[in-house]
Amino acid sequence: MKTRDRIVLEARRLYNRRGYGNVSSAVLAEHLGISEGNLWYHFKTRRAILSAISERFAVDIEKRLSRLPAAGADIVDEYGDLLQALIWEFQEYRFLYRDQSEYGGHDEIVQRGVRGWIERTQQQFQLYYRAFASAGLLDWEEDRLADLAINATIILRYGLDHYREMGASIEEGGGAIRSTLLRHLTLFEHKMLPDAVERLKRSIERIADAGLPEEIAA
Amino acid sequence: MKTRDRIVLEARRLYNRRGYGNVSSAVLAEHLGISEGNLWYHFKTRRAILSAISERFAVDIEKRLSRLPAAGADIVDEYGDLLQALIWEFQEYRFLYRDQSEYGGHDEIVQRGVRGWIERTQQQFQLYYRAFASAGLLDWEEDRLADLAINATIILRYGLDHYREMGASIEEGGGAIRSTLLRHLTLFEHKMLPDAVERLKRSIERIADAGLPEEIAA
DNA sequence: CTATTTTTAGGGTGATAACCCTATTTTTGA
């Protein structure tokens, strides 16, 4: 892999693990096994590294947002896939979700996009819930679907932080991931067909057991 | 006010506004109109200031946790008071809720207490919801009360961040506060007596209009 | 094979951070 790409990858991992503000260029270069001079050759400023990561972030978000419930496919499976993609995104870009969200820390591309991404994520989830309802799997009034989607995305997004703060270890089977996914399920499982709920729970176990991206675990 | 107390107060305000990591001792001293040497006379280390703030935090949390639904009183009003106290707490100690929650940044007293505080807050809300149900104001199954309480506290806690990220201005009537409080209401208002819902909404307007603590607004 | 470009290492720099030290002023208590 080219040095530039290695920098972007490892910087993101270090930022996720230690926090953006706690990773100096010296530490990053040391971690990469390259000289600091070399690091500054590839990126003129520290913010430029953040920019490169943010660009990838924007691309990955758009890819995830493009997952829509397909007509012929199994809606429960597809929802499970969406959950997996979302959790993955939260983990891979954890430091962006945490450290940068205030005090003007975001890169411009994120600053511009974040509001739309949140809204579109809510709409995306609403489409899935409406598909659940249409398929007879979920008993939910149409005019309360938007609230369900908003509440679900809030809990999914902040659940990981919440359970980590409660002391859930990130290792050992991803307790925080499992808890977060089960937590969002409590919003609507009592109105869902038991069979569909069971399948979702199995999806959740798969996601929680899938193992974490290495940049978090270490 | 004694210099020491002024330091603790103004440090908290600056941390809330700019983030803990973005407030140096020089900036803090300048803001206080005292010399840096004087600052170090009152607090030997930067962490000592954090400790002092954290101690007050612990005291304030315990005071808020002691608010329980009284037998004779009006439960709707009391719940509104609890919401107000909770929102206040989130605002007054915003930087603790945001900046310190990971990467080992917390003071020991917070580190030790946080898990219990979260659990007790959930239990506290559950008591209120049970009281709502007992009073015939809320139609909710007993064995789903805990889930409601957990989901409500998660949304209350992270709602402010969420709506700020969505672009809600903190000034001009506290859009984020109003949105967050209304958001948590969507979890159960459809199962609540319209009359009680109306009263809660009026409470929410009062809280949102109450004006923000000055350390946030500026 | 050689000239050119790209990549790398590493010493240097100025700013800023937390924190120390000491002299001076202010407050306090008998």
Next chain:
DNA sequence: TCAAAAATAGGGTTATCACCCTAAAAATAG
């Protein structure tokens, strides 16, 4: 009232930060 204690100011120290500069090594192109 006056000596001891508390409070304050401000210069000094050391470490670390992002970032610069230059020379050498490596890759590449003709």
